[in-house]
Amino acid sequence: MVGESDVDIGSATPGDMAELVGVLGDAEMFADQLRRQAEGLGQLLVAWVGGLAVGVVYLRWEPADEPEIRRHLHAVPLLRHLEVHPEWRKRGVGSRLLREAEARLAGRGFRRVALGVAPDNFPAISLYRKQGYEKWPQPDVKTAIDEFSVMVKDLRR
Numbered sequence: 297m298v299g300e301s302d303v304d305i306g307s308a309t310p311g312d313m314a315e316l317v318g319v320l321g322d323a324e325m326f327a328d329q330l331r332r333q334a335e336g337l338g339q340l341l342v343a344w345v346g347g348l349a350v351g352v353v354y355l356r357w358e359p360a361d362e363p364e365i366r367r368h369l370h371a372v373p374l375l376r377h378l379e380v381h382p383e384w385r386k387r388g389v390g391s392r393l394l395r396e397a398e399a400r401l402a403g404r405g406f407r408r409v410a411l412g413v414a415p416d417n418f419p420a421i422s423l424y425r426k427q428g429y430e431k432w433p434q435p436d437v438k439t440a441i442d443e444f445s446v447m448v449k450d451l452r453r
């Protein structure tokens with residue numbers, strides 16, 4: 297476990313791009329998330345340990361791309377792309393990022409939060425269940441490129 301006080305979680309800034317891309321890759325995705333953050337459509341959170349970016353999660357509160365999510369989870373924000381660097385996994389960083397994301401969303405007045413997860417991503421599903429997320433009653437969502445289960449948490453509990 298990484299001690300609570302050893303992990304700092306904060307909003308990403310454009311100046312963090314080089315570190316994020318260097319550690320976690322995907323320049324295009326981070327550029328897109330930072331652009332959306334600048335437009336007030338979401339927030340990219342970064343977990344830092346001693347100046348190293350070790351994990352990220354994107355909080356998205358613009359309407360979902362998938363029509364069934366817009367229909368069944370109207371105005372419910374989504375957590376996207378939770379990722380912890382492989383060398384820092386299984387030490388509580390993913391749980392910390394989730395808790396911080398939930399606290400920030402609750403602070404913005406949201407009552408629920410949702411996310412999509414591949415049905416065979418057992419580490420992630422185990423983490424989400426442990427943190428109180430439940431699979432929604434609708435079928436898994438199929439898109440042109442993948443299929444995922446939707447999990448939802450009530451932030452008021």
Ligand SMILES: CC(C)(COP(=O)(O)OP(=O)(O)OC[C@H]1O[C@@H](n2cnc3c(N)ncnc32)[C@H](O)[C@@H]1OP(=O)(O)O)[C@@H](O)C(=O)NCCC(=O)NCCS
Nearest residue numbers: 378379380385386387388389390391412413419420422423
């Ligand atoms: C999923 C992920 C974010 C978890 O991050 P993490 O920092 O390792 O998670 P934590 O250390 O906070 O783990 C908390 C709980 O999650 C579950 N978990 C995490 N990794 C696991 C693994 N490899 N196998 C089984 N359960 C696992 C366990 O229940 C764990 O509790 P425990 O430590 O008491 O057993 C990380 O594995 C990751 O980045 N995976 C690749 C990207 C990804 O799949 N993201 C999710 C997209 S939906």
